[in-house]
Amino acid sequence: MRDVRSESSQYAVVIGGTGMLRPAVHALLKRRLKVVVVARRPHRAAPTGDHHDQFLPVVSDWSDPETLVEDVLAATGQHLAKYLIIWAHSPHREALMHELERVVAQDALVLPVWGSAGRDPREALTEQADSFAGHRVRHVILGYLSGVNGSRWLTHTEISTGVLNAMESTREIHVVGRLDPWDRHP
Template structure:
């Protein structure tokens, strides 16, 4: 069972970390990362409150940015890059920003990309990272579902706690290329 806490052997320094979309569903992941990062940059529509909470744990830079807004690519290009690690959750309407965000990582950095259940299809997955960098290590976390006999369609979405536990499990296992949280079949 994954508790969402970093295993002692996995508590290694993550270096400078970029988190995109980490204030809502991935809030607990962002908080855990702050304990393992030398610096944290948080890109979200409203990152200020969480960044203030985390600043006592590690230096945190909030960047308020709606990734669907006009000019988002230009704003991303202004961010000082060189990140060692990134955790990125993008909604479908912002996948065109995959590469500009990846370009903020240093060569040989580690990218943990969180995607919805449709990304179980390799063709869909390719559209969500249309121009991936080849000089970084990438991990994929796909959000599945759980069987639920009480639900009308026999399944339920994952809870935030389940999602965060899975993302942290992937973060603690750098050799893991992909992880599906919950179910993946019909």
């Protein structure tokens, strides 16, 4: 039987942490968490100052979820994660979400991030298969912002701040920016 340690740890796993979630990765490092960043080029999220020893880059691709999960567990020394943030695109997302159940501790907080550039993200959310049953899940839906000069998509900082705020929230669905009226998006 595999030696997977089930106790809650101080590991956070961020899938797709080198783009819009990069500020969130750096905030988690400042919170003294050990942060596993999974991407094809994870070093792009490496901290520039302190916290190098907590930064655990994993080179892996969404298209092979089983290997990706094994790579994550190898990086944590088989410790399960306390936080899991997931940003991945179709068609890999669903299989990846299912496989990633193996990396989280029982008391983990799981934050799937849903983008809105293509279509109303609420549709994708209602179509998703049930993953992470029995875990605390906070779905983070990325909306848009509007002002006097029209509407715009969220910046990386706004997206990352939204994810960090969702970590503190008790609501299962956390919208960053606005979704309505949907036809006014940029």
